[in-house]
Amino acid sequence: MTAEWGKKLEERLLHYMSIDSTTGNEEAFGNAVCDDLSFHGFSVVRQPIGEGSTRFNVLATFKDAKPPDVKVLLNTHLDTVPPYFKATQDAENIYGRGSNDAKGQLACMVSAAIIISTMNKELASRLGLLFVVGEEVDHVGMEAANALDLHPTHLIVGEPTELKFGTIQKGALKIRLNVRGVAGHSGYLDSGKSAIHVLVKVLNDIMAYSWPQDERFGATTYNIGKICGGQALNAWAENASADLFFRITTSRDEVKATLAGILNGRAEMELLSGNDPVLLDTPPFEAPTAAVAFNTDLPYFNYRDKLQGRYLFGAGSIRNAHSMDEFMPKKELHECTSTLIRLIKALSDD
Structure with a gap:
């Protein structure tokens, strides 16, 4: 992670956090994410959630790649818990709603995908990003996403795990x-x-x-x-x-x-x-691990049992998520993005 990419990553997260996306109110943030990805050469699909609703999931692939081309799928959620409050920062941390759950994870995933697209377009064409609504309440976004033509070999779910790979989602x-x-x-x-x-x-x-x-x-x-x-x-x-x-x-x-x-x-x-619990895979390189007690969208992804690898990983701590003290260490933000890039490369070499 170069200093330039690190600065862009922090700016990306601060921009994402400037938009309220508490559950049910994800539209504006979803559009901002789509604009960001489109600007960097990704094709985006907005999947509507419910008749007459303005809510939608975001599926992104690089340039002309189609959903069946996706081998490694990055997933996290667009929504946050209420109440919304804006971001602040100091030299070490970014504070505010969604800093770690889960706009921080989303910023890392988008940044990792963009970096890969500038270095290895063939690898980028096998990469997909799925960002869903409603994870904090009823998992309606992931349930709807099952209708998309997604059959990846590996799924990486982003949640605050303190840079440890989950061994189990209880x-x-x-x-x-x-x-x-x-x-x-x-x-x-x-x-x-x-x-x-x-x-x-x-x-x-x-x-x-x-x-x-x-x-x-x-x-x-x-x-x-x-x-x-x-x-x-x-x-x-x-x-x-x-x-x-x-x-x-x-x-x-x-x-x-x-x-x-x-x-x-x-x-x-x-x-x-x-x-039921979901057993998770450890990465193909040495990394710290931990059992994860919180719930995610993973049990609602119908293709999960056919995956070759299921990973749960992210920066920040669940212990301050959903609180008025929620924050993301900038150092972890950078390290998370670097680890995602490393993991995507390793999985593509399998």
Whole structure:
């Protein structure tokens, strides 16, 4: 990464961050990305999302290359979480919404593609860029992108991973536990049965259980994010519920079966949503790795199981994403772009 390219990369990210693209409002940013790619010799396709909507995915290939020509596909998302706030910078970092999740990743991918196109046009013709809407909410963009004629050999997904290659994208399982009690006067123990008392015991058993742990793929973890129940302070609770979010390293079916055993009929289990984990590939060169606990669009890409390589990689840290303190170290921005170029070259030599 030369000083000139590094400066252009930072300017690109600052320009991208000057445009609000919170979920549902991606149009202006999508157009800016299309203009940027078109100016540098890439052909862009806007894929509309929903009838009458102004939202669209962006698919870019170099010059006359067609989607079937794409062997290495770079993917990240156009949308950010609210609220939008503009970028600032100092000598070391760029601050603001989307700096690492995921406009920083997008700027690195666009810059890497442009650099490759100036050095090796044949390699650039086998490269595709897919930027989708809605990743932060419902994955509607990636689900629509399955209609595009994309059958790459390798997929590189950009998310903030602190310059480590993901070994696994943990699965997600959202469960609601419902407990039914019997209403009655709380002054008399035999007048009813508290659903809350039962739920507390159930949750305690879930917390005491030894969930799977793996040296490479990490641990299955959970969060009890919401508890509801009861109708009055002086009455046994007639109903109670709890919403749990599992980040899983095994499978949804295995976690559900384990939960059923823990519940032992004391609560009803309601499935809210979920997806199985996705095992990821390590790069064809020495690089740091880590298990990734957050979700991405990867499980919604229908062609994922036919890929020769699935990579999750990016600059910045997920630990400050979605916060008012979100930032991207400029050094990592440069290194990410250089690593992407190295990875694309290595995969093309396979």
